[in-house]
Amino acid sequence: MPDLGWKRLLCPVDFSPTSESALRVASAFARELGAELTLLHVRNVPGSSIPEGMLEPTGELAHDLSAPADRPLEAWKTAAEELGVRRVEAVTSVGEPAVEITELARRAAFDAIVIATHARSGLKHAILGSVAEKVVRLAPCVVISVTPEAASRQG
Numbered sequence: 001m002p003d004l005g006w007k008r009l010l011c012p013v014d015f016s017p018t019s020e021s022a023l024r025v026a027s028a029f030a031r032e033l034g035a036e037l038t039l040l041h042v043r044n045v046p047g048s049s050i051p052e053g054m055l056e057p058t059g060e061l062a063h064d065l066s067a068p069a070d071r072p073l074e075a076w077k078t079a080a081e082e083l084g085v086r087r088v089e090a091v092t093s094v095g096e097p098a099v100e101i102t103e104l105a106r107r108a109a110f111d112a113i114v115i116a117t118h119a120r121s122g123l124k125h126a127i128l129g130s131v132a133e134k135v136v137r138l139a140p141c142v143v144i145s146v147t148p149e150a151a152s153r154q155g
Contacts, residue, residue, distance in 0.1 A: 003033070004111075006112050006142075007036065008035060008110045009029055009030050009035050009038070009110065009111065009112050009113075009114060010037075010038050010101070010105050010108075010110040010114070011023055011037060011038070011039050011040070012040045012041070012042065012116075013040070013041055014041070015072055015076075018116040018117070018147075020076075021116065022115055022116040023039070023076060023080060023083075024083065025144065026114035027080045028083070029144075030085045030086075030088075031085055031086075034086070035111070036089070038089045038090075038091060038108070039073060039080065039089070039091070040093060040101060041072075041073050041093075042092070042094070042095060042101065043092060044095070073090045077089075077090040098134030098135050098138060099138075101131070101139075102134075102135055105139055105140055105141055106140045110141055111142065112141055112142040112144060113142070113143045114143075114144045115131070115135055115145055116146050117130065117132035132145050
């Protein structure tokens, strides 16, 4: 693999099978490039996507909401380590996922984001939107999207 110069990779996870495939892709990049890998789980607060000022979660509420994700996220961190990644960090955040992902990528100067896309279309896409699509538009770095088709080829 050519040296891309990537030293910091971000892999947002939602604990779905496609997200697990993104973890495997991100782990392979991190292992081959000797990069550190940060796993991020964003807990979406109901109403957090409404106009500013209508709901502002306190630090305590944000911690309480992210607590249930801590245990599975630690298991995913362990999985990345078992895939040969030397430096893995697992973090949680609360808010609108695409915004949280891209703000962390900008703030922490990540070189690339490896993210799963669920390939929703039609009404599901109109209602739920696409976090991966928003991340591609807003990201300050390279974004690698792992589709369900690519995930199925990985096994």
